[in-house]
Amino acid sequence: MRRFPSKGVVILGIFILLLIENTRTVSAQVEAGKEQGGDETQIEPSSDGTSRKWKSFLETLPFELHGFLEARGGLRTQDDPHESKTATLGETRFQLQLFKAVDWAKFRIKSDFLYDGVVEGANVDLREANAILTPFEFMDLKVGRQILTWGTGDYIFINDLFPKDYRSFFIGRDDEYLKAPSDALKASFYTKAINFDFVYTPRFNPDRFIDGKRLSYLNPQLGRLAGEDAVIYPRKRDEWFGDSEIALRLYRDIKSYGLALYGYNGFWKSPVGFDPQAGKATFPRLSVYGLSARGKVWKGIGNIEMGYYNSRDDQSGKDPFVPNSQFRFLAGYEQELAKDFNMGVQYYLELMLDYGAYKRTLPRGSQAADEYRHVITLRLTKLLMYQNLKLSLFTFYSPSDQDVYVRPNIHYNITDHWSAEAGANIFFGEKDHTFFGQFKDNTNVYLSLRWGF
């Protein structure tokens, strides 16, 4: 995200220019259409008459233009001694999406312009700016800023090491914002036997991690909860080509079962390391190897996924400032229990390797993490009123950490254009040093209203 005046103005300018350019192109096209004897600009009847003009305007554009305008607010339900603001969210967001397909490529630009009341500033978040090309029948290329996702987990990612935005996730922005954009090149190869994805990110794209600015967290160096008083400014990994990431996926379907192998070479996506000399958080080096399978099981869909996290800066597990290597495992099952009522359960295991070395080298006074971290998730989704009302509840529960994170959400499509949403992010935990327990002062509720076109 950047401050508005710099890049924001430029991008907004591009949109405006395209709009102006369009009015000329459209009139030219209409003329051409008439010459050919066919008038293609047909105005479809619309359900609500007010939007008819707007719709026909959109249909005359030489590219596809879509987006939404949204207001969203949220607040803590309790005081947080480490954060000065009660509000966790207070923003007006305008998203514009441009799409154009030509014979040889597809282009997409998607950008959010927002005024964020919590940081009291305007921002622009360019989410996508990419081109998709098909240089060969068996190959696709996607170049530029893009959202990338793979793997089989539901809110749990093992082999998907593309950037996440946990700030947005924990304060109740739309699910779309859990994924942060990557500046990358994705090459996909398709053969009868197997498909292959190769993603090269020339400059490391970290998570939008919890840094203390809006949400409080456990600061391991201070050994206590912290927030605005100890904002994390990690040592940057921003050297072009030097701090690059590579992610691979080999996959194929057997019958309708999706099988995949994954590889990743890069860095821990959040600053989980620490440089005691500089007193700065760091992104240690990381490689991940894993696999997944997904398909029909019993009356629903089952999936398993696992990954070996090789923490390359601490292979012996003796460095207390760099996480140890890990083994991660996930098994999930989803089924429709009744009409428009779905349930999904997942079991997730994080196993710390070289646990003995970790315990021996742990600084005195620090809280030791468990060797095994178990998490169970439950998703319940009920659709009502011709699927216009969606009630959902997602719960993370860790029996080993004794902490819980609950995400209730109600989403209602008032019309085809207007929608409203309300929800909460609820954290429980006895101990401050557990993953969800550390966020307990951040428990919040939120509300939003959106107009989409």
Add this chain to the structure above:
Amino acid sequence: MKAYYWFSFVLFLGLLATPVQGEKQLPEPQKAGVEIMEKSQQAFYSQGADMKADIRMELITADGKKRIRVLTMLRWNDPKSKDQKYFLYFREPADVRGMTFMVWKYPLKESDRWIYVPAIDLVRRIAARDARSSFVGSDFTYEDVSGRNIAADTHILLREEKLGDRDCYVVESVPKEPIDYVKRISWIDKTTFLPLKEEYSDVQNQLARVFTADKIEDIVAAEGRERKSLPTVTKRTMKNLKTGHRTEVTYTSISYNVGLQDNIFTERYLRNPPERWIK
């Protein structure tokens, strides 16, 4: 299954033993029922080697409030089996725009379904069941859209009668396993084998849903070097009599035998919709 064949066999023997009572007597009403439904499914869901159409659905409440769903559908019939593959590209409303949906349909078991959400680049499997899940919130179930397993019901040809000016077979289909309805009566056009009307009765044996084929058009399709006319239902309605809610579906830009290939129905095109076909 076995019991059903055994039953038909006994019935068949019984009919052989019965002296012929004139032309009006329906021999083997069950066998005839199955045959008609098979032909009807072929005509309604499987015409051509493949199909492409734009679909507009209007979901209308009892008091007239409308919601619109617009999508493009591609369908491919596996020449080696009775399997089918569907690809759907959503255009409206705004919140589902650009989403793609893929179905691998099998005649005898639950379909495999995938959805792609472009905003988060996510491919998901869908666990919803064919028989009862509503298609995009409409009055149609997934099965109504892509066809129900014929062997899942017992079919009996009840009678032959005119519906409007069309000669029809009237077939009763009773699900073998309990689902949302206990009985379906279909009026099948004797010439085209398209269903012109279907009545669904709920558990209380009351009429609950009614399907009507409101408009049928002949779509010309190339078949080898010949051109063939395929009668196609281009406007259909499903009405829920209990709630007064109804869904009207219009098919436009229909074309058959356009040359779709099996490889369109894969994760590659789910993530990167084939512009050539959905334009």
